[in-house]
Structure formats: structure tokens, C-alpha cells
Amino acid sequence: MTLAAKKLPKAKYGDLSTRLWFLLGALVVFRIGAHIPVPGIDPQVLADLFKTQKNGILGMFNMFSGGALSRFTLFALGIMPYISASIIMQLATIAVPQLEQLKKEGEAGRRKITQYTRYGTLGLAFFQSFGISIALQAQPGLVLTPGGMFQVTTMITLVTGTMFLMWLGEQITERGLGNGISLIIFAGIAAGLPNAIGGTLELARTGAFSIPLVLFLFFGAIAVTALVVFVERGQRKILVNYAKRQVGNKVYGGQSSHLPLKLNMAGVIPPIFASSMILFPATIAGWFGNSEGMGWLKDVSQMLSPGQPIYVLTYAAAILFFCFFYTALVFSPKETADNLKKSGAFLPGIRPGDQTAKYVEKIMLRLTMV
Template sequence: MSGELARRIAFTIGALLLFRLGTQIPIAGLNISSLPPTSHVIGRLSLFALGLIPYLTAAILIRLLSVVWRGLNSLERSGEGGRRKVARATLGLTLGLAAFQAYGIASALTTIPGIVRDPDGWFVLTATATMVGGVCVLVWLSEQITRHGIGNGLALILSVGMLVSIPRDVAGILELMRTGAVSSNLVLACAVFWVVTVAVIVLVEGARRNIQVEFGALYVGARQLPVRAGVLPIKLNSAGFLIPVTVAAWIFFLPLAFAGLILGGDHPLVAAAYRHLQLGQPAHVVLVSIAVLILAFVYTAHVVDPEHAAESLARHGGVIPGVAPGEATADHLDRVVSLTTVVGAVYLTALQLIPEVFELYGIGLPYNMIINGGAALVVVCTALDIKTQVRDVSLTNPGGVRR
């Protein structure tokens, strides 16, 4: 193991330990003796109680805005200066969302008897500031991991937050098996199912549709470099998971929330809509699946912009064999990306349906982590990213030259 790799691994472990320490420090002013002595309860009322949810929400909103607003999209592609402006906007929106959410949590805590020692305005102010500060620390910590450690800091913090619950969930399942509440055959079937699911995720996330590209002769001073061949890789899943699945839920529940504010939460139509759109209900399964499929296509078209790719190829003297440059290349790329996205969209929808199907047929275990396809995707992709970075650092000399 090289010294650089060891340093990066040590930095990452230290940063993740700092994250876990913060989840065990409760907000000042709480009556700790009134809380159940379990780590997950304390974690929900800790310095990092909000986690990275406000930042993820802000990033998704900014990303959606860039899809519909060409000016923001151009700013993202304009270089480092443009990306810094987008990052500042994302951080500003994060602070606003975190303050709103933290104030709501702090205010709600003051209404629960015995939880807060002095349930007054000062507690609400300090608790709100504490939780907002916790979000800022986590965002900074994730950036430091990405810059100085191994892997993507944001994904690593999310993955660790998911993985720490596995021992508790497994212990709970074993206890249920011991008491006869669940059968050993069901547990075995779920274990086999998740092994297969992880294998499929690894296969799909590593799969690429390679488009052959040729670059013309290049003159460097008096030297002429010959025609070079290359590939333009297209991922089967270019849309990721968070944006299609998150926005699919927003499409239905945001209008319902507004309808509840206008008509009242007990209105028959609103109550019926909420009832039919609960997890595991047939209407929820069908509508959210359709929304995820459509959003996967829409977001992939934004991430893998055929027109931008065709312009970039032409700018660097690249052509696809048998395809004319310019509009014909853009049309060809659009067709290939669309066909590839069919596989990725079906794959995303299937992952999203795992908890739905388990709930609908009553075949799941009573632990969210065990039946969450999105969590499995995030953890597996994080592991694959770490593997790639470890290999790259191991094969790179201190001066940045490949061995």
C-alpha cells in the first residue's frame, strides 16, 4: 500500500468517526434521562439530527431548475467559475431549508412533556442554530473527504448512516426468528434475494454502451499524431436514483399537501387520495412506477445531452464512423441514449418497487433497511467508487504520473 493511499484511507476513517461522534451528541437543553437509551433515538435528536437531507433536497431542486432553465444549465457547463456560483446557490438554499426544518423540530420538541428542560424561545433558537450548524459541518466534512480522502464524501456519509443500522436490524430479525414471529424460510429467502439484487446492481452500474469514435490527425508543433480511435461510454443508468425517485414522490404528494391546506386534511377527496397513495397500495405502485420511468428518460436527456456531446466531439475533431458530424451525430447519440435508457429506467423502477412489492404481498421483514432498494444502490455504488479510486491512487506516482 502506498503512503498516499494510506493517508487518504486514514483521513476518511477519521472523518467518518467524527461524523458518528456527532450523531451521539444530543442537542443542548434536552432532558436526556427521559429519552430511551438507544443510539438511533439519540441520533434523531443529535447535532447531526438533520443529516444531509437539506443539502440533498437543495441539490435536487437546483438540478431540476437547471433542466428547465437553460441559463442555469449553461452556467453549470461554463467552467469552474460557473460551478462555484451554482455551489453557492445550493449552499444558500440548504441553509434556508435547514433553518425551516430545524425550527419545526425544535418547536415540536417544546410541546412534548419532559423532553426539554426549559421549553422556551431560547431553546428553540439554540436548537435551531445547533441543527443548522450540524448540516454545515456535514457538508464541509463531505467535501473534505472527497478532496483529501477516498470516495465521494456525500455518498460515504449517507452509506455509513445506512450501514450502522444493519447490526441492530439483524439482531432484531434473529430475535423475531427465536420467538417464532417470522419464519427462517422467509429470512433465508430475503437473504438470497438481496445477494442477487446486489449482484445485479454491480453488473448494471458497471455496464457501459460504448460508441466507437475516431479522432483526426493532430499536429503538435512539427509532429503529426496519427488518427486515433476511442469510445464514448454511455452508462445504462445515467439518471442515478435520488432524483427520479424523489421527484416522483413530489409529483403526487406536493399537490396533495396543497389540497389539504385548501380543503382541509379531513376532506373526503383528500383523505381518499392519501389512502390510495400509501406505500404498497396498487395506485401508488402504478403511478410512481410510471413517474420514475418518465423522469429517468427526462433526467438522462439532461445529463447526457446529445447536442452538447456532438458539439464537443466536433470541437475535438472526433467523428462516429459512418455518421456525419453535427446534427446527424446528435440524432444518432439521442437514439443510442434513448435505447440504453430503457434498460436503466426499468432497472431503477424495479429497485424502487422492492419495498412496494414486499408491502403489497406481506413478504418483507419489518426493517426498512432490509427492504430498501435505494439504500442498497447507494451503498454498492459507493463501494464501487472507492474500489476505483483505490486502484487509481495505487497506480499513480506522487507526482501524478501513472506507473
């Protein structure tokens, strides 16, 4: 018994080490793929295009892809098609009765929904890669040899990259540490951190930024990170009691537990959706605003550019809407109340069933508003 107890920590740490090395190896593969370019693109013209669109939707997608889009590499589409397909599938499980029933079938139903999400990712990746190949050929001098061959090559390359990233994220979840898709997104965003730090230090060296300002930015970043961690880990615990029941000569239940409700149930989805909703029409308007008779599109693009009052108000309203919308999508008070009732649990002072659902919904609305 003592020998087994001594071996257990070693086995645990050995498994942790294996998972950590797998995670690091997967992230290295991700960064390598983010530097393998798609053939047929003039890199200088592409760089000039992104300089003019860095505050638009291209800049946002480029951030999530870890700079792969600005270099137009194998992973230029990033993992966004998978995220979009996942959200669409979550909506479908509410709107389509067959999928809603499938969701209730446990592990087998979850595997089928995951497979449908993969099919949706493939379809969205094909659609987006087709649109990108058309848009790139419309930019003067960007594509070296425009035509059908470039379009087919681009579509195959981008779709393959997205599907590989989806598979890599699933492997990280299964064999590595944490949620693979979230870690890939984090790695893409964090890839730009060294350049940002280097640029700030260079501005401080040349005197453009004062030392107090640099220190303020440094400690401000730490404070914001700490606040994000605090909010993400924050939860409201609702006391749950279990009714006593007698089976033979034994009495079960009579214990207390907690129902944890996260403070930020929607996560980062609301700002991502809000940015996409605002920046996409603004970017399209900017592209076609120079056409004859389309000058008003240029005005729309300028009004919706980051920093403008209309952009700030629209962005805040969109985040608020998607926050409540997505929270209602991923958390069902009615389903939670039913599960509590089936397990013989109840909230003190609240009747099981509809009253419990209304009480949990009221608390969830307050948490979401905070």
C-alpha cells in the same frame, strides 16, 4: 531510477492508507454527531411519534440520516438540504443563462457554482429547521418547554449540523476516498443494518421466521446487491474515430476511442424524489386528518401509504418520470456532440453535429428505459 521505482509503490500505499484512515475517522465523527441530542425534547414521546410514522416521509428521512432524526440529534436534517440545493442548482444552470455560461467557464465557474450551492444549502436548512421546530411544538407533550428559545436553539443546532456534514463530505472527497456526500448517505443507511440483521435472527430464534426463509433473505440480499453493482457499472460504449490531420511533417489522429454512456445515468435520485413527492403529502394528510372537517385527508393518507395499489402505481410512474427528467438534466447529447466535433472526433457512419446529437440521444433514451 530503480530506487525511485521501489519508492513509488510505498508512497502510493502510504497515501492510500492516510486517505483510508481519514475516511474512517470522518465516518466515526458522523456517527458520534448522530447521537448528540437537541435539548428540549421528550425522547419517549418522540419514539412514539416515529412508531406511527415509520412508513411515511419521516421514516425515509430518518433512514438517510442514520437514525439521527428519530433521536432528534445534531445531524437530524442530514445531508438532504445539500442534495436538494445541488439539484436546484443543476436546474438553474439550464434555466438561467448567466449560470449556464458560468458552467462553461471550467474550474473557476465550477467553484462559483459550488459556492452558490452552499448558500442554497444554508437557506434550505434554515427553512426546514424552522418548519420542524414549528411542527414539533404542535405535537402534544413532545417539547418540554415550547417557545421562542426552543425554536431558536433548534434552528441553530440543526443548521449547524447540516453545514458541518456538508463540509465533512467535501473533506472526505478531497482527503479521503470516493465521493464524500455519497459515503455519508451510505453510512447513514448502513447504520441500521446491524439492527435489521439482529431482528431477523431474533425472529428466526423465536420461530417466527423459518431457517429456509432466513437463508432466502440472505442470498436474496446478496443477489440484489450484485445486480445493483452490475447495473451501476454497466455502460454502452459508442465507437469514436478521430480524423487525421497533418501539422508540419507529422500526422496526428486517425485513432479510435469510445464514448461510454452509463446504463443508469440518473443514479438513486429518481426513487428519492419519487418517495418524497408521494410521502410528503401523505404525511401531512395523516397529521391533519384527525381535525374536524378534515376526515377526507385521513382517507388520502391511507390510500398513499406504502403497499396500497395507488401508492405502487404512483411510485412507479414518478420513478419513470424523474428517471428521464434527471437524465436529461445531467447529460446533454447536444453538448456531447459539440465537444466531439471540436476535438475532431466523429461516430462512424454518423455526420458530426445535429445527427450525432440525435443518435446519442436515441441511445440514451433506450438505456434509460432499460
